[in-house]
Amino acid sequence: MSEHLIPISALKGRGLAWRQPHRFERDQRAAFDDGWGTLEEGLAEREEAAAPATQVTWEDCRSAITRNESPDIGFNLGLNPYRGCEHGCVYCYARPSHSYLNLSPGLDFETRIIAKRGIAEVLRRELLSPRHVPEMIAIGTVTDAYQPLERELRLTRGVLEVLSTARHPLGMVTKGSGVERDLDLLAPMGRAGLAAVYVTVTTLDAKLARVLEPRAAAPHRRLRTIRTLAEAGVPTGVSVSPQIPFLNDDMEQVLEAAWEAGARRAFYQVLRLPWELSPMFRQWLYQHYPERAARVMGRVQDLRGGKDYDADFATRMKGQGIWADLIRQRFVKTCDRLGFNREREPLDTSRFRPAALRGQGDLF
Template sequence: MHTDRDPFTPPPAEEGEAGAPRRPAAPVRGRGAVGNPQARFDRYVREATDDGWFGPEGDPPARDTRVDTEQARSVISRNTSPDIPFTLSLNPYRGCEHGCVYCYARPNHAHLGLSPGLDFETRLVAKVNAAQCLRAELAAPSYRCEALNLGTATDAYQPIEREWRITRAVLEVLAECAHPVALVTKSSLVERDLDLLAPMARRGLAAVYVSVTTLDPVLARRWEPRAAAPWRRLETIRRLSEAGVPVGVSVSPVVPFLNEPELERILGAAREAGASHAFYTVLRLPGEVRQVFTDWLRAVYPERAQRILGRLADMRDPSGRARLNDARFHKRMKGEGHWADLLGLRFQLAARKLGFSRDRLQLRTDLFVAPRADGQFALFPSDPAGMSPPDRAAPGE
């Protein structure tokens, strides 16, 4: 068996003479995952070895972010899950520098031959031709306009967007075509694009959901190390709302005994900042996310780890088989059993008391004008609203 040492995973603690348990992996400064677990498609088995590069405490060296580029063949993904309230999505990047330790998209990095651990947040891929691909797909005669969700797997406004501006280019195409878009983000960088989002929102073409998982800056820094601070996300909600953009808050994921006690306070703070809609999901641990999260939990909150994992198992498998993930439709987002039902009741009562809208945000699709693949608008675009092109307001007005 060939082994390939991973220099970014700290060596395990040596067992003592009495067979003491090994020391858990140490947190990496500025990163979420505490190591690089084996990806399911790896050809080689990796074995950590201390060859002198680690510090006196066994801490791994800092790891820089690396961005590779990709020429995508298509960028619109189609979803058929009954648990997700949208059909079309677009992700400008693979991997996410925010480093959220619970991210359900981490297993996708295994398809690139990379680990869902530290690789996911440090080895990123930018789809540099995303805007051009999007224009071509929207121009296809078979395309039918539906709301496009941006950043559903990896954050479209993660830190590298400041330089690469791919999300900005995608929004410019959508604005030109009067195409509806919904965003989900943890980043205040979305405020940069208010010049596009605000005019679109006035025409019923844009909405933003800001993810707020905790009001505790310490917890936020530990499990979302490179995302905006909680107070900054609330300020982003305020600024978007003041600009006329419909804003929702996503309290996702909820983890028992970690951020679950804050549920009502998070909803209250978001409502005060201007959020009009809200939703939540319970932590999911598909594929390699289970190891990434449990390793982090035992390294950062060892005194609570067993209690948290036990309650998650209760919410995922009330039969007592201690299953931490449930992939079944209609169960995977909220869990089941008494604890899951209690959490759902708490959310409903708080949302009703605070005045959150119970209606789903609806975006218009009747204003869409298909572009030509060469960047121009079609001479006679399909017009479901029954108006000729000159009768329409120009995109962005």
């Protein structure tokens, strides 16, 4: 790699330390050594700027529920209170979505967060529409609904209050232990068959997780969240995603720990590197794991027919080829041995009561 890399010590809790140009920019700039020591002189400024404070921009919410048209995704309705994510996971497939906002999918994605003002009220109106047909709404499918900002902004909390009042089913995937704050809503919904929560545990290796997902909860803390949810009666699962060859190779140990904590459902996906994410992930690899970077990318390309990424719906989630089959076999055999996914009742849509959102009680 010929790029000038910012020292790891300068990252200070951020996943990426550079502003990756997005694909819609006309001009791209790169530092170079002009012989006058400008790279060295500017290093201190770059180190200081490597961990900028999070900036929140409010966006008036026009629609809360999004509709999925991808055939390889197992839900039709989604909801995301935020764009961008403070967790800073270097592998996040949502990073390129920041390009549509004229922001960098690199450092901007984890420091320039868009919060959807009024999302709970918009959701209430959408659920009251006579055209709405109740089915599971997946929350946090693009960016985490329990990223650190949620502690202050409480947008996810507002959404859950609306869904709880209307008795509308929901599913959720998160890395944030902040989900425990909302157990007063999720626990009764879970016991009534109206809610299920998946906690992503990418690895049990705390050192790896620290640089892979710098602002997400630590692995042991996520396992505690699984236990807390399960003990409260919430149907709880674990996502062992993404699988990255030669990096997080402890899938079996993660599944065993999650089962012990109370998870009874599980799924996985392999690493996806769309658009700008591919060069960003490569640079991250060379910065943190230079001795194995070539091997990792070689196996990633084996999963994608020789490319960094293939968007084909048939293979983008699980990959293709020998390595994809190996990962699949490891997952299936471990789940069968432990007992995952044996009892997976669908969420109940029959309890939906939109009239409750108008303050009207049930007549019967």
